[in-house]
Amino acid sequence: MDLRTLRYFIAVLEAGSLSRAAGTLYIAQPALTAQIKKLEAELGAQLFDRSHAGVTPTPAGLQLYEDARRLLSDADAVRERIQRLPQGPEGSVTVAVPFLLASLLLGPVLAELKASHPRIRVFVLDDLSLMVKKAMLDRRADVGILVDTPQVEGLACRPLAREAIFACGFDRDGSVAPRLRAGRRGKARLAPRPEIDFADAARLPLVLQSRRFAIRQRVEEAAATLGVALNLAHEHDSARVIRSLYVCGAGFTFTPACALSDNPPAGEGWIAARVVRPALQRSYAIATPADRAPDPAAQVVARALVRQAARLIAEGRWEAELLAEVEPEA
Structure with a gap:
């Protein structure tokens, strides 16, 4: 019937x-x-x-x-x-993002999607980079941003961006400034960031997270390659504790470019110097499950993430190199 x-x-x-x-x-x-x-x-x-x-x-x-x-x-x-009803995709999409990148990227993306695609509901998992990867492999997220993992079995990964890592902290006694040199002028900056050799940064009193964190692993690899020891003053897993320590002048830390906006303003001895020789970098990739094509709602969210990353980089609010191809808005 x-x-x-x-x-x-x-x-x-x-x-x-x-x-x-x-x-x-x-x-x-x-x-x-x-x-x-x-x-x-x-x-x-x-x-x-x-x-x-x-x-x-x-x-x-x-x-x-x-x-x-x-x-x-x-x-x-x-x-x-x-x-x-308004036309366009609808449904729920879970996005997994490293927590250092989430504060820079997710606010504008969620606001944009609320206005352009009100029928798409976005849920965010912000966590350690390792847990973001696990959330994608466990199928708890539909779209993820992976750190330093260009390819993962079971996931389809597309390059998103690459950023530098900086040594940050208060130079209370002025002993660090002589070790800095002028950096390269960025595309959208009024003044270039200073640079510091990794070997000099490694000798600073460091406040770092433990070895299970991606940035600490990258720092350990560089130190082993150069044969230098890290001057570790404080080690804590909490990002809030680490920030509290270096902001109060207890030492220096290594920070990716996406987190520079959370640092204190320049002045009064505050230093944010790009690490070179070797340059420490951090790359990101957009990931979706490899065994199925993303549904229309997930595709909309992935495109919004890429567009916002491109916008932040072009405006100089994120000191990074865009690796993704920006698709036009539908």
């Missing part, structure tokens, strides 16, 4: 004749008769009494007539409501 068959049934009842109803519906009478017989078979009830004068409804036919009119009216109302 479908809506078309119900419309045929109503037309026959209201016309009182199969031949007249067939003319109104622009179908052959044998085909209409077959549809009515099929409907009677599906319902297990006779719907019409037939005579040479036409057809009259049985009690079952009268009951179906009332119910069918309500059903068709409800179907029309559903169609109208759906057609009045």
